[in-house]
Amino acid sequence: MIRELFSATVIIGIISSGIRLATPYLYASIGEMFGQRSGVLNLGVEGQMLLGAFMAFYVALKTGNLWLGVLAAMGVGALMGLAMAFVTVNLQATQGISGIGFYLFGLGMSNLLFQKLIGTVETVQGFPRISLPLLGKIPVIGDIFFNQNMLVYLAFLLVPAAWFVLHKTTLGLKIRAVGENPEAADSLGVSVSRVRYFTVILGGVLSGVAGASLSIALLNVFQQNMTAGQGFIAVALVYFGGWRPWGILGGALLFSLVNALQLWIQVLGVPIPSELAVMMPYVLTILVLTVSVSKVRGPSALTKVFEREG
């Protein structure tokens, strides 16, 4: 049984499962990272994902157009982000509690819309798998990496794109400045509130896509509360990844690969109680966090309200 774990089928299976499971985390965590780098902690990711998942599914079901579904998910995510930005930037409400409020709103609203507009569990023809030319033909590696659906490819392309924006552009510099020292950024003429509005709305858009990646690309169904806590894991992964895109990629992959591994451990009948197997990804994440996080410092202005003097 243990030896079977190292066979080619199992290793390919674990990695391709891990890549699929990591996809929603990548969108949601990268989005959350932008918000946190500018000083806003958004705990409402889960609610944004649920509404995104529902809107994408509903629009795809009614119009048959998947990209329109993605657009709808981005739209509803943007609206949720806008509301979160208004409440935390203009009204200066406590970020943590407001985020929980938006989570509950998203959870309730997605249930309500699902029951009123669809009513029963249905399926939709989601994004097909695309085998990339040439790359898809490489044995083993082609199967694992280059035979996935469009939203999976985009999630992985998002990582270098986010890194580029954050570290190589003026916008990225402004975001980091606002998150580290908003007073200084403000005195240099950077609008703290405009930057925070931008990052929190961007976070909402990406969380919406995270939901869409579940409902119309990976699973092709909508079920109430289907994200099952993934939005909160996504927030944890931002800390785990040290507020850096590549770190988040590493964290998302680690968590997802261990989750895929524990499924294989159960399937192959390795004699471990199922409760212990299910715990594995969480225990490992906590372990890595306690070992690594002390070395990384988060954005100094995270969760702090900014008020202009004078």
Place this chain on the structure above:
Amino acid sequence: MKKIARITSIILIAAMLLAGCAQAAPATQEATKPLKIAIVSPSTINDLAFTQSIYDAMVVLQKEMGADKLEFVYSENMFVVDDAAAAIRDYATKGYDIVIAHGSQYGSSVQEIAPDFPDTVFAWGTTVDTFGLPNVFAYEAASDQGGYVNGVMAAMLTKSKVIGVVGPIETGDAKLYVDGFVAGVKSVDPSIDVRVTYIGSFSDVALASEAATTHISAGADVLTGSAQMVVGAIGKAQEAGAYWFGTQADQATFSPKTVVASQVYHWEVILKQIIAKRAAGVLGGESFRASLENGGQVIHFNDEAGIPAEVKAKAEETIKGIIDGSIVIQLP
């Protein structure tokens, strides 16, 4: 700071109102003193699983008895036990004759509330425990029986001799079903490899779907699973051309070519007994079990999936055997 607190609390209240948007929908009009039943349940009435099974039963019962004789309301989405407890107490206060707490997690709430309303009948499932209270009935399903029948069919359909099971949490009704299923497979061919995974959640559709994909990669060509998160897994079985066996509600509507058969609960059989007991003046203290014998559970075959005749015949023979006692299910 005051402003912050006020805004925050407004948002929280608004959000909670929406989150608790489980409406108590009146299902019938008022008539000459009809029997009034209220249901409190964790998920939605169209979850293709646990909650749908009790809702469907009420609809059947109401059709049989007539809308002027039976009136029912429901509160769905009560996954927060405190909310459920409030709803249960609320229904009892409003004078409902029978309050059904449809979720094993509601036990302590029923135990606490029932003594305050001695004239109200409380029904709690799925369990066997009535807490020794005179106005609490308990009900459960012998889901190992349907699991066993499904297992027999699965064993006859598999070509790869590998069968995968996607379970939620290793407890209660789900565990009983899975154990029965495994016993059924082994009764046909002990050499078949039945691989069981529990994903640790009733709602994680993504992980359930990945568990199904893992089973399929490991060679499984027949799958089953329990609870409402299996919709993701059924989708993967459909993609791979594997067979699926359902439980709790008829899942063939969801994927007609994939779902061979479903074990369906017919709680109306149990509810009728409870109503009859109440009419005779007994308000509780007994537990009921929905089984193949009493018609509380039925195997729904899906002819669209193309079940070979000998498989269906063997399943029907197995059902008869369980009913007449010639087949005894050995659980681990």
